[in-house]
Amino acid sequence: MVTQYKCPNCGSDMAFDSDSGKLSCPSCGRQDDIETFPEANIQRKFEPEEAKEYHCENCGAVILTEANTTATHCSFCGAPVVLADRLSGDFAPAKVIPFTVSKEEAVAAFRKWTRNGRLTPRGFMSGDRIKKMTGMYVPFWLYDIEGTADVAAVATRIRQYQRGDTIYTETDFYDVRREIDISYLKVPADASEKMDDELMDKLEPYNYGDLKDFRMPYLAGFLAEKYDYDDEALFSRVQSKIVPYIDSFISTTVSGYSSVSYTDKHIEAKKNKVYYTLLPVWMVYYDFENKEHTFAMNGQTGKVVGRPPISKAKVVGWFTGIAASAFVVMKAISYAVGGVLW
Template identity: 60%
Template sequence: MPVLEYKCPNCGSGMVFDSATGMLSCPSCGRKDNIEQLTEPVKKQVFEDKEIKEYHCTSCGAVLVTEPETSATTCSFCGSAVVLSDRLSGALAPALVIPFAISKNEAMQAFKKWCRRGLLTPRGFMTADRIKSVTGIYVPFWLYDLNHRVEAHGQATRVRSYVKGEYQYTETQHYEIYRKVQANFVRLPVDASAKMNDGLMDKLEPFPYQELKEFKTPYLAGYLAEKYSYDDEELLPRAQGKVRPYIESYVSSTVTGYTTASLIDYRIDTEVDLADYVLLPVWMVAYDYNRAEYTFAMNGQTGKVVGKPPISKGKVAGWFAGVSAASFLVLKIAAWLMGGGFL
């Protein structure tokens, strides 16, 4: 099985993808090559032993032993960027990729700026000086185009009160509700990596899908990448679960003019129009604080940061005390204005 490494034609060093220019760049001599015009990279045959796969670095010859999900990595001995091409071929070949637009240094600066905005985080955390690692990973996603035929049943009431003679009457009318709608979703992302936290990946959305490009292995040079753990059929139930709240919210918004309304029975038939296997850019940040490690994720195109930082109990207590004091002062002023008294 081949290892792909993109050698600089000038000096022979390993080239990496440059997020600033969108080209392959040589860290040693500065040469830049257009990815669309690249020739076939150097390949070296390696072997497979049952479930354990070993690869050889084409720069230094070191043996690379990787996890089954890894499809791009760096040599631990010489630092060369390598792509494990057998894990990116056939059914495992992505259709599209969004390249990184934010460099590692830019990601670190953006993360530090994000930390400083934490109003309720400890002061020591806000300095962002305990970054353990910043790792660029191409995370596997399935992008779905889904068509939904939706039927919903429910009940509603209209209530009116009126006076007739000496009596007040309340009249309640009951209705059966039926809605039939078509709900289509385009490019719905669902991460396909078993290692990634689904909640973190969902919060990284949206990705700029106008930046999608036909997949080419040079985009992976210098970054880590994983192949999918779940195929599109296995992840379809999760995709349906992601869109269901939006479908129910939309259908509910069409029911107006009633005193009460409740849709209690939904039938949703889903048709998959398209499911593309894509790689999306994510910076993973490991941060040490107070003898605990925190993990954050950053959208490699937009710079959006998600994660759960530590909370300062002192700041939270101070915030609640401030809110309580302000509320108490407002109540006293209101009482004074209404009663003509003094504070």
């Protein structure tokens, strides 16, 4: 099902505006709250489930999508559309964090990240490249975790003292036992096969105080995908993220000893609640010297990760320019003081 949000004033397609948090019309400037948007102005067209081909209600053009895409644009008229049938049933998100960083802000951060192209390959900062800046809702699972730890250890306290000319070392041994309950809320794991897990981890943290109940209008004007992996498939990865934190917390509870030797340590992390959530990311993909580079920005906090490609020729030219400038400066100083260099 293709869903488009028509402006009640002029009939143009509305999209979600990250600055106002509302549906916004690019033609007449009207803005509407998502919660109260008139049902009569939501235009829907049903297609066979999981179809990869849809038709734009505006211009009639064919919209080709991958099976996991849930929100996109018409390539011909640019109208934002949401493929609502792919957001129902088991694929219906529970929560969403809306974009708060606009495309203009993301582009400005991209320029700063590349230092305005001073050392990037020729043509890298072209308008076409910047136009490919994509706002995407990435599917995540958020886990509320109940962690437990049952720990046994042998600890020592060592004391040295001197009597006369003799130095004595006294060692006391202790049996240590800890039973710990600890919980973690909203532990994220990206559920898209396309996304690099390490890259998505580096975009954390998100402010989960801004989580909202999912509504489809938040997706209008952005790309979005449904999950490839369910919460069971990703839980082992979440456990691997949580266990080191539990282990570190255990260490804080066994303090004041000279040494601690663990004889038994059983750590377990269990799911309490799981939330299928869409999180905002700005992205640009590019290839350079047979290697893919990615610019990624947290669409809520503005945090940037990734490394831009570097042109070796520009680096050589930059250092040559610095050396030449330094030579001129040194010459000028030598003449100013009446000396001769070299």
